[in-house]
Amino acid sequence: MTKLLKFFAAAAAVSFALGASAQxxxxxYVNGERVLREATPAKAAQAKLEAEFKKREGELNDTGNKLRTALEKLEKDGPTLAEAERSRRQRDLGEQQRDFERKRRELVEDLNQRKNEELAAVTERASRVIKQIFEQEKYDLILQEVVFAGPRVDITKKVIDALNAGK
Structure with a gap:
């Protein structure tokens, strides 16, 4: 749903709620970005991802450094090499460069997929916590995306505390 549609839906819900009762x-209001940044489960998910991809990132960085060194060596030695040898090295380095780029793309894709999976799990837990707060404290409306919200209606800390407590 676009932000404009969400705004109109929220406005309609508020209008309906105001008209439905005089009480x-x-x-x-919950700041979803803050929840994903500050809640312990979100931090744990981030640490898990870093640990999971640390080895591959390190290997890729090492490969990139070796490739860069080999390219610099070819530039330096190129004028003194025979044409056939220079062409062979350029071909080899081109293949290595393509392989490196492929591995880098795969790493980025894998990392993004895992990040989305981990964030979805945290978001699902946060939604359950928000629903629990909604029901227990008898809220009429809880919003996540708003233009402005005052501190009186901001329940983000309450959601983060509940998530940190494992609820």
Whole structure:
């Protein structure tokens, strides 16, 4: 849903809630980005990803450094090499460069996929916590994406604390 549609949906929900009852309307706001940045499960997921991909990133960096060194050596030695030898080395380095780029793309794709999986799990847990707070504290409306929200309605810390407590 686009942000504009979400805004209109939220506005309609607020209008409906205001019209439905004359009592005090209880609204909450959760900063989803802050939850994903500060909650212990989100930090644990980030640490897990870093540990999972550290070896591959290190190997890729080493390969990149070796390739860069080999390219510099070819540039330095190129004028003194025979044409056939220079062409062979250029071909070999071109193949190594393509292999390096392929491995780098694969790493980025794998990392993004795993990051999405981990964030989805944290987001699902956060949604359950938000629903639990919604029901227990009898909120009429809890929003996640808003233009402005005052501290009186911001329940982000409450959500983060509940996630950190393992609820």
């Amino acid at each position: 005090e309307l209880k609204i909450g």
